[in-house]
Amino acid sequence: MIEIHGLSFRYAGSDRDALQNIELTVPDGDFLGIIGPSGAGKTTLIHSVCGLVPHRRGGDFYGSVTVDGMDTVDAELTDLARVVGTVLQDVDSQMVAANVDDELRFGLENFGAPKDEIEERIVEALRAAGIEDLRDRVIGSLSGGQKQRVAIAAILALRPKILLLDEPTGELDPAVSEQIFRILREMNERFGMTVIVVEQKIMLLSSYAKTLAVLNDGQLEVAGPVREVLKESRRLEEIGVNCPRVVTLSRHIEDLTSGAIAATVEEAEAMVREVLR
Amino acid sequence: MTGFLDYVPGSSVLHRLDPLTKLVLSLCVCISAFLTDNLIFLLVLVGMDLLLGVLGGVFQKALRLLSGLLKLSVFLFLLQVLFVRSGAVLFEYGILKITLDGLFVGARLVLRLTAATLPLQLLLSVTQLSDLSGVLVQRLFVPYKYAFTLTTAIRFIPVFAAEMSGIMEAQTARGVEFDTKNPVKKIGLLLPLCAPLLISSVGKIHESAAAAELRGFTLRTRASQSKRYAFIPADYAFLVFSLLLIAAGILF
Numbered sequence: 001m002i003e004i005h006g007l008s009f010r011y012a013g014s015d016r017d018a019l020q021n022i023e024l025t026v027p028d029g030d031f032l033g034i035i036g037p038s039g040a041g042k043t044t045l046i047h048s049v050c051g052l053v054p055h056r057r058g059g060d061f062y063g064s065v066t067v068d069g070m071d072t073v074d075a076e077l078t079d080l081a082r083v084v085g086t087v088l089q090d091v092d093s094q095m096v097a098a099n100v101d102d103e104l105r106f107g108l109e110n111f112g113a114p115k116d117e118i119e120e121r122i123v124e125a126l127r128a129a130g131i132e133d134l135r136d137r138v139i140g141s142l143s144g145g146q147k148q149r150v151a152i153a154a155i156l157a158l159r160p161k162i163l164l165l166d167e168p169t170g171e172l173d174p175a176v177s178e179q180i181f182r183i184l185r186e187m188n189e190r191f192g193m194t195v196i197v198v199e200q201k202i203m204l205l206s207s208y209a210k211t212l213a214v215l216n217d218g219q220l221e222v223a224g225p226v227r228e229v230l231k232e233s234r235r236l237e238e239i240g241v242n243c244p245r246v247v248t249l250s251r252h253i254e255d256l257t258s259g260a261i262a263a264t265v266e267e268a269e270a271m272v273r274e275v276l277r
Numbered sequence: 278m279t280g281f282l283d284y285v286p287g288s289s290v291l292h293r294l295d296p297l298t299k300l301v302l303s304l305c306v307c308i309s310a311f312l313t314d315n316l317i318f319l320l321v322l323v324g325m326d327l328l329l330g331v332l333g334g335v336f337q338k339a340l341r342l343l344s345g346l347l348k349l350s351v352f353l354f355l356l357q358v359l360f361v362r363s364g365a366v367l368f369e370y371g372i373l374k375i376t377l378d379g380l381f382v383g384a385r386l387v388l389r390l391t392a393a394t395l396p397l398q399l400l401l402s403v404t405q406l407s408d409l410s411g412v413l414v415q416r417l418f419v420p421y422k423y424a425f426t427l428t429t430a431i432r433f434i435p436v437f438a439a440e441m442s443g444i445m446e447a448q449t450a451r452g453v454e455f456d457t458k459n460p461v462k463k464i465g466l467l468l469p470l471c472a473p474l475l476i477s478s479v480g481k482i483h484e485s486a487a488a489a490e491l492r493g494f495t496l497r498t499r500a501s502q503s504k505r506y507a508f509i510p511a512d513y514a515f516l517v518f519s520l521l522l523i524a525a526g527i528l529f
Contacts, residue, residue, distance in 0.1 A: 056487055081491045093481045094488035096425075098284060098432060102407040109501040110493030118503050138284060140435060154492070 002026040002049060002162065002194070006063035008083040009044055009053055018044040020218040022063070026196065026211075028161070031188045033205035033207060034198045035238040036215035042198040043089065045185060045215065046166050048072065049196065051080040062244060084109060085160030089167050091147045100126075100134050100142075100150050104157045106144060120216075125157035129183055145176035152183060162194040163187060177201060179210045203244045206230060230261050281342055282401050282434060290511055291315035291333035291403040296412040298512040298519075299404050303396035305519035309526030310392040316381070318529040322522075326395035335402040343391065344400050350387040357383035406431060411502050421497050429485070437478055444470055 007022040019041045034042050047053040054061040055077045065072040068083045088094050097103040104122045113121060119276050126132045129149040134142065142150065148168055155163065163184070169177035185208050187193040199205050205212060206226050213223040216239040222229050229236075233243040233251060246268035250261045256275045262268035286292075291299065298312055310322055330339035357379060364378025400409075410424035446469070449455045486494075 039426060050491060052487055055488070077490055078493055078495055081493060086488075086491045088488050088491075090481070090484050092436060093485040096429075096485070096489050096492070096494075098406040098428075102405070103346070105503060106489075107492035109503050110495070110497045112501065136286070138286070140283065158492070230372050 001028050001066075001068065002196075003066045004048070004063070005065075006258065007048060007065060008060075008062040009048065010060045011044075011061075012058040014059070014161070017218050018059075022220050024192060024213060024220060028194055029188070029192045029197045031185070031208065031210040032197070032211045032213060033160065033209035033211070034196065034215060035200065035202060035205060035241055036221075039217075040215040041218045042215055043166055046086070046164050046196065046198055049162075050084050050086040050164055051075065051077045052086075056068060071270060082158075083160060084162045084164060085155035085158050087148075087151050087155055087163075087165040087168055089170065091144070091151050094151050095139050095147070099136065099138050100131070101136060103139060103150055104154050106147040107154055109157045113158075121157050121159070128156050128186065129153035130179065145172050145179075148172060148176075148180065149183070152180070156187065160193070162196065165195075165197045167198050167200065169204070184208065202242060206244050206247070214239070216240075226263055227261050230263055231259075233261075281338060281345070281398060282431060284405050285335050285338065285402045287334045287403065289333050289403070291329065291399075293509060293511070294357040294403075295508050295512045295514060296408040296508050297416050297425070297506065298508070298515050299400050300409065302515050302519045303400040305522045306396040309522040310389050312523070312526030313529045314385065314527040316384055316388060318525065319385065319392050323388060323395065326392060326399065329399055330395070333399060333403040335399065338402055339395055339399065340393065340493075346391055346394060350390065353390070354383040354387050354477050357386055401431070408504070408506070409502055412506055414499055415502055415506065418499070421499065421501075425489075425494075433478075433482075436481070437474070440477055440481075441470070441474055444473055471514040 002025070004022050004024040007019055008017050009019045010017045012041060022045065036042055044053060044057075047057060048065050048242060049072070051067075051072045053059070054073060059068045061073065067075075067080060070080060070083070072080060095103060096106050101122065104125060105118065108118050108121060117231055123132070123134075126135055129152050131146065131149050131153060134146060136152065137146075139147065140149065152165070152168065165184070168180050172180065181204050184195050184197060188195045188210075197205075197209070209226055211224060212226050212229040214221040214229060214236060221235065221239060222232050230243060230247045233247050244263070246265055249268055250271065252256065253271075253275055254260075257271055260271060262271050306322060308324065310319060313319060313322075327336065327339055328341075330336040358375055359373070359379070361376060361379035361382050362374060364374050364376040364381075366374060367380070368375040406428040410421075410428045413419040413424040413427075414421050445455050453466060455463065457466070457467060
């Protein structure tokens, strides 16, 4: 469980708070999507959970973040990393090895995974990310989507309780983005991993996430189950978050559906069929 | 196309050698090239480098480096020929004076440069960086931090090269004449790019350090490495050969 209370953070040298008085609780097994315009503090929020803020990003930190019982300010970065696996935004600079196999091995070796388990965990992580065939490839020869999946696999091999991802589909096409989210859903549903993902593509979030948190200008605008948050679509559009078209459609026919909101295309189809009947 | 420092996968005998042997061999070739003053022996060393390239299946790459070195070699050769004033005079015109010594010194410098550069490239072509750092940590007791620094520096070369060409393309699109034929002008245009390149590089390195730390970098010790390295018979042969090279370098 992650509990964030009264969290405010201002980067050293900045004259405005990157985060202001954030209150957020993420229960175990949640699939939380964080969305908001750029500069809203999404990355800072992710970094506060994995401990980079305030351990490696200097600034004024107020409030508290507790991850799995550990206060992130008191705990060592590496102790947090045993529980929280983080995939940072820039996929290229995260790669520490020259080939895929070594990339996955790196974290396992560091955290002292038993030597006879390493092979099994590498195979398992590669399979989960759907990249068994890339194991012997040189990292430099991979495409953006492949690298992203290698980065995710390298974290999955560590079997973290909580998985954080900062815009994992930022530079990927829609089909590959869906693949990434299917991997995340699988981890969430089958292994009960808590997944927190920063994402700009609201359609992906509303189809895959369980809860949504909307950040704007360092503040938490709305947070809650996906459908509840989507009901606030007018407010979301005011702060520059476009809602999925199915939500807009639901809103246009809300007089006929008593205010129900469709989060996915399938739901919208069912709703329209119902109305036309 | 792979960069000239990239690893080329393969199963040749060079690929299968222990990384330590390959490191020793390539260092011995370099040392030998600096010990000797004999032009013929230097030529033999260059020939042997190329032969090793054939053995490792990376001959094409070695040739590419060789042709890349050609320009620099010609420049260095001319510089030596024009500036060495001692020895028998072969040609004299005004202050221009070409001597036998000059030709020798120039040829030696160029051959030495070539003979000492090729094995390092060869080493990186047939050895994975992680194996190289692995063996440094495991066998030579180099602290992991230093080994990691070394391999990261090599790994980041193409990343920075891409970054640089990205900045250059962006500026060309905005009318900066990077496609000029005048090399002096080109260097003048390149200098101001150092600042943005440095800034973006430092940013990348910070992110890279954070990512490594989030994956337990600070916990790593010599015992962390799960791969073990062992000598095969060919290793001993190549090690003896390396020693012979050093001896030959001293003798000739």
